[in-house]
Amino acid sequence: xxxxxxxxxxxxxxPGEQPNKARMIKLNTNENPYPPAPGVAAALKGxxxxxxxxxxxxxxxKLVDALAERYQVSPSQVFVGVGSDDVLAMAFLTFFQSxxxxxxxxxxxxxxxxxxxxxxxPYECVPLDENFxxxxxxxxxxxxxxxxxxxxxxxxxxxPLDEVEKIVAGSPDSVVIVDEAYIDFGxxxxxxxxxxxxxLLVVQTFSKSRSMAGxxxxxxxGSEKMIKAMMDVKYSFNSYTMNRTSxxxxxxxxxxxxxxxETIAKVKATRERAAKRLAELGFHFPExxxxxxxxxxxxxxxxxxxxxxxxxxxxxxxxxxxxxxNFLRITIGTDEEMEELFAFLKEYLRK
Amino acid sequence: xxxxxxxxxxxxxxPGEQPNKARMIKLNTNENPYPPAPGVAAALKGxxxxxxxxxxxxxxxKLVDALAERYQVSPSQVFVGVGSDDVLAMAFLTFFQSxxxxxxxxxxxxxxxxxxxxxxxPYECVPLDENFxxxxxxxxxxxxxxxxxxxxxxxxxxxPLDEVEKIVAGSPDSVVIVDEAYIDFGxxxxxxxxxxxxxLLVVQTFSKSRSMAGxxxxxxxGSEKMIKAMMDVKYSFNSYTMNRTSxxxxxxxxxxxxxxxETIAKVKATRERAAKRLAELGFHFPExxxxxxxxxxxxxxxxxxxxxxxxxxxxxxxxxxxxxxNFLRITIGTDEEMEELFAFLKEYLRK
Numbered sequence: 001x002x003x004x005x006x007x008x009x010x011x012x013x014x015p016g017e018q019p020n021k022a023r024m025i026k027l028n029t030n031e032n033p034y035p036p037a038p039g040v041a042a043a044l045k046g047x048x049x050x051x052x053x054x055x056x057x058x059x060x061x062k063l064v065d066a067l068a069e070r071y072q073v074s075p076s077q078v079f080v081g082v083g084s085d086d087v088l089a090m091a092f093l094t095f096f097q098s099x100x101x102x103x104x105x106x107x108x109x110x111x112x113x114x115x116x117x118x119x120x121x122p123y124e125c126v127p128l129d130e131n132f133x134x135x136x137x138x139x140x141x142x143x144x145x146x147x148x149x150x151x152x153x154x155x156x157x158x159x160p161l162d163e164v165e166k167i168v169a170g171s172p173d174s175v176v177i178v179d180e181a182y183i184d185f186g187x188x189x190x191x192x193x194x195x196x197x198x199x200l201l202v203v204q205t206f207s208k209s210r211s212m213a214g215x216x217x218x219x220x221x222g223s224e225k226m227i228k229a230m231m232d233v234k235y236s237f238n239s240y241t242m243n244r245t246s247x248x249x250x251x252x253x254x255x256x257x258x259x260x261x262e263t264i265a266k267v268k269a270t271r272e273r274a275a276k277r278l279a280e281l282g283f284h285f286p287e288x289x290x291x292x293x294x295x296x297x298x299x300x301x302x303x304x305x306x307x308x309x310x311x312x313x314x315x316x317x318x319x320x321x322x323x324x325x326n327f328l329r330i331t332i333g334t335d336e337e338m339e340e341l342f343a344f345l346k347e348y349l350r351k
Numbered sequence: 352x353x354x355x356x357x358x359x360x361x362x363x364x365x366p367g368e369q370p371n372k373a374r375m376i377k378l379n380t381n382e383n384p385y386p387p388a389p390g391v392a393a394a395l396k397g398x399x400x401x402x403x404x405x406x407x408x409x410x411x412x413k414l415v416d417a418l419a420e421r422y423q424v425s426p427s428q429v430f431v432g433v434g435s436d437d438v439l440a441m442a443f444l445t446f447f448q449s450x451x452x453x454x455x456x457x458x459x460x461x462x463x464x465x466x467x468x469x470x471x472x473p474y475e476c477v478p479l480d481e482n483f484x485x486x487x488x489x490x491x492x493x494x495x496x497x498x499x500x501x502x503x504x505x506x507x508x509x510x511p512l513d514e515v516e517k518i519v520a521g522s523p524d525s526v527v528i529v530d531e532a533y534i535d536f537g538x539x540x541x542x543x544x545x546x547x548x549x550x551l552l553v554v555q556t557f558s559k560s561r562s563m564a565g566x567x568x569x570x571x572x573g574s575e576k577m578i579k580a581m582m583d584v585k586y587s588f589n590s591y592t593m594n595r596t597s598x599x600x601x602x603x604x605x606x607x608x609x610x611x612x613e614t615i616a617k618v619k620a621t622r623e624r625a626a627k628r629l630a631e632l633g634f635h636f637p638e639x640x641x642x643x644x645x646x647x648x649x650x651x652x653x654x655x656x657x658x659x660x661x662x663x664x665x666x667x668x669x670x671x672x673x674x675x676x677n678f679l680r681i682t683i684g685t686d687e688e689m690e691e692l693f694a695f696l697k698e699y700l701r702k
Binding site: 085 | 380408409446448524525550565590597
């Protein structure tokens with residue numbers, strides 16, 4: 001025997017491509033093409049380096065209070081973490097202790113399966129319908145919890161709020177997590193359902209609509225009981241996760257509502273133009289509600305387009321797997337970036 | 352049944368006291384009294400806010416390369432994380448999959464037990480001897496892994512390198528983790544043993560000797576095989592943990608060796624004076640090798656002293672539990688802070 005016999009076995013994983021070229025068009029990881037709110041730059045300059053010697057506030061009170069005010073909830077209903085991945089993993093660990101299976105869509109965020117396996121949570125994938133839609137009635141069965149993104153990724157499809165409510169109401173004895181990483185780009189948040197349902201947890205992130213993927217900030221909002229349970233688990237094994245810069249810069253981002261709305265409006269306007277152009281170029285796609293379009297071309301395979309774009313330093317995302325392998329996930333960039341994409345596609349597709 | 356029946360049960364935990372008063376002497380969480388290297392302040396001003404919209408480099412290459420150069424190892428031998436708590440938890444998850452018990456000292460860092468329970472790792476606490484010493488021969492038994500801090504916390508006692516080697520050599524089929532959070536303040540690191548032992552993992556942190564507790568940066572150095580195993584586990588469920596500011600500021604801290612040495616020399620000189628004064632005031636303590644002293648008074652109970660100090664806004668740490676409840680853990684502050692502590696103690700103890 002050797003120590004290597006006791007190493008945890010995992011699928012070796014290669015981190016996603018993060019190209020870093022001076023002249024590239026990066027539409028592959030759903031980042032926001034616009035910088036964070038102007039106050040963030042000022043806050044960065046204002047941080048006193050001598051404060052860095054001290055541990056951060058483990059409760060991240062400044063950031064939590066700002067989020068509570070923005071979303072009109074009590075601070076005791078807000079949990080923050082190192083990106084929504086950290087928040088979601090903590091929620092899995094806290095809430096999904098049942099023997100019954102956790103349910104999530106078969107085409108969805110790939111990490112749900114990973115966390116379920118990590119924490120030995122039984123799970124079942126629920127197939128989307130033939131139009132990539134989540135059908136609430138499919139979740140009306142015995143379960144130990146439910147999670148789905150809304151809008152869904154990588155499809156960009158929105159589930160209307162009344163359908164979300166059917167899922168939450170249909171499983172009052174399970175925690176239902178609505179993963180709203182992309183909700184700000186065009187959907188109604190399930191936050192408005194919180195007063196009615198104490199089994200609902202809404203998770204959002206600073207990585208997309210707030211242009212701060214580089215800072216790793218995510219949060220969950222739910223009933224006080226639920227947030228207390230997550231805090232108890234979190235504090236029991238890692239008290240200090242949000243560093244001082246995340247707390248300060250995150251706070252500034254939340255405070256600037258006007259900039260936030262303006263940035264979202266710009267991304268949505270570009271998305272509308274992009275949808276029109278892609279359709280003209282022969283692409284089909286579900287109606288996009290996130291900051292990306294999930295598009296299939298009428299004649300050219302996605303793998304081929306992916307490679308052709310890559311050679312021109314235009315990066316989009318291509319997934320393997322049944323039903324999705326002929327799609328490209330294209331992040332909405334600036335208008336200029338999208339024009340370059342369309343110009344290339346027009347020539348390549350001879351449209 | 353209700354969703355609350357499936358919530359993970361943990362000991363509700365109240366985060367440690369982080370007082371924040373204008374006039375206080377904070378000697379309770381082993382922070383460094385000096386600011387980070389001057390380059391850190393410059394780097395903070397130099398971060399371009401527009402880069403924050405992009406995900407950080409998941410490999411944190413800039414920081415990893417700097418650590419590899421500083422410690423004369425290959426970058427493939429370095430793993431970085433969100434504080435050494437994150438790094439240690441990841442090591443537990445990766446390496447301790449045996450049915451045999453993980454061994455660690457009974458008086459030690461309190462989170463070892465927490466992570467073992469979290470990941471369902473069987474464990475046994477090995478008692479320190481009557482002088483709070485780790486005896487290598489006690490670890491010479493069937494085990495699924497070994498971990499201990501060196502210097503130990505909260506005792507501040509150093510285990511000499513040849514004794515550390517006995518433990519590592521004695522369990523070649525287990526991973527042995529030496530948690531060196533405080534090693535820079537007065538011990539020889541086990542890093543020099545790495546060429547001989549592929550089962551050794553050394554964990555260090557930026558929170559103490561590099562004055563950056565507020566940034567949450569820790570790292571592990573070990574054999575390539577070992578670091579690869581940790582990376583595989585980490586990437587399999589959370590690719591992006593180190594944010595952009597941590598990578599940049601951490602890099603600057605590592606590059607300034609002169610400042611690092613100077614700061615450590617100052618803390619050690621203050622510790623020497625403090626040890627002398629505390630002895631004169633009637634305290635007994637194991638020989639300190641970390642940036643704190645673990646002291647028991649000859650006549651006044653620790654709980655009483657703790658309260659009396661607290662009322663004067665002088666914060667030290669007091670632990671409950673057999674054998675340690677009559678000790679105070681006193682962080683080494685600036686000379687001025689220590690003088691205020693001694694002045695108060697002198698008066699209180701009428702010495």
